[in-house]
Amino acid sequence: VELRPYIAADFPELAQVCAATADNGCDARETFARPDLVARYYLEPYLRFDPGLCLTLADTRGPCGYVVGAADSCAFVRWFNTHWLPDLRAASQAVRVPRGAPDAWFFDLIRNDATVPKAVDRYPAHLHIDLLPRAQGQGWGRRMVETWMALAAARGANGVHVGVGESNKRAVVFYERIGFLRLDGEDGILLGRRIAAAR
Numbered sequence: 001v002e003l004r005p006y007i008a009a010d011f012p013e014l015a016q017v018c019a020a021t022a023d024n025g026c027d028a029r030e031t032f033a034r035p036d037l038v039a040r041y042y043l044e045p046y047l048r049f050d051p052g053l054c055l056t057l058a059d060t061r062g063p064c065g066y067v068v069g070a071a072d073s074c075a076f077v078r079w080f081n082t083h084w085l086p087d088l089r090a091a092s093q094a095v096r097v098p099r100g101a102p103d104a105w106f107f108d109l110i111r112n113d114a115t116v117p118k119a120v121d122r123y124p125a126h127l128h129i130d131l132l133p134r135a136q137g138q139g140w141g142r143r144m145v146e147t148w149m150a151l152a153a154a155r156g157a158n159g160v161h162v163g164v165g166e167s168n169k170r171a172v173v174f175y176e177r178i179g180f181l182r183l184d185g186e187d188g189i190l191l192g193r194r195i196a197a198a199r
């Protein structure tokens, strides 16, 4: 198993990892109307915006996890809302999902512009991490976040935030375990961790 910089050839498998973990950490490929669109929100824009902050975890069977994100979430969100989201919104326009469907939240998300949390000044970076079940529970998640935070620190970020789905209890436990704190007064579940200043 190795953690290495993302390369373009990883994309098809990482898009599968994204879909396989998109339903609050569980497989969305059977339950979402368009599981393929999820990677266009949570994975692909980061590969475009700052590919140097994209890491691939690969084992003998191929890519099985990734961590992606932005060191400056304000800059990312401005770019995302202007240059990325409009096409994705257009692609999802025709999809009809009933209220209460497992992917209803995702289509609500696409309909609105992305925002940054209130605590963005203290936690300016943000990341997304997903591992296939076969790679989970072996300490890779912790190592991937630590490695990613060092890269974000090198870009000047002094803190990172993560949003977690309302029913993804184990992700909250994971982030708390590796030093993230719950941030109150934000939309949804948000956690943050400060990054020690690089010397």
Ligand SMILES: CC(C)(COP(=O)(O)OP(=O)(O)OC[C@H]1O[C@@H](n2cnc3c(N)ncnc32)[C@H](O)[C@@H]1OP(=O)(O)O)[C@@H](O)C(=O)NCCC(=O)NCCS
Binding pocket: 021, 024, 025, 026, 129, 130, 131, 132, 135, 136, 137, 138, 139, 140, 141, 142, 143, 162, 163, 164, 165, 168, 170, 171, 173, 174, 175, 177, 178
């Ligand atoms: C959440 C996720 C990134 C965690 O990565 P991981 O490699 O499985 O976690 P690690 O093995 O590095 O665990 C790190 C610590 O968190 C703890 N932890 C992780 N998952 C846990 C769980 N379900 N329950 C209790 N503790 C847990 C571990 O015990 C470990 O603690 P320790 O190092 O003190 O022993 C990974 O499981 C995953 O990709 N899940 C599916 C997708 C997902 O939910 N992504 C996050 C969306 S916000």
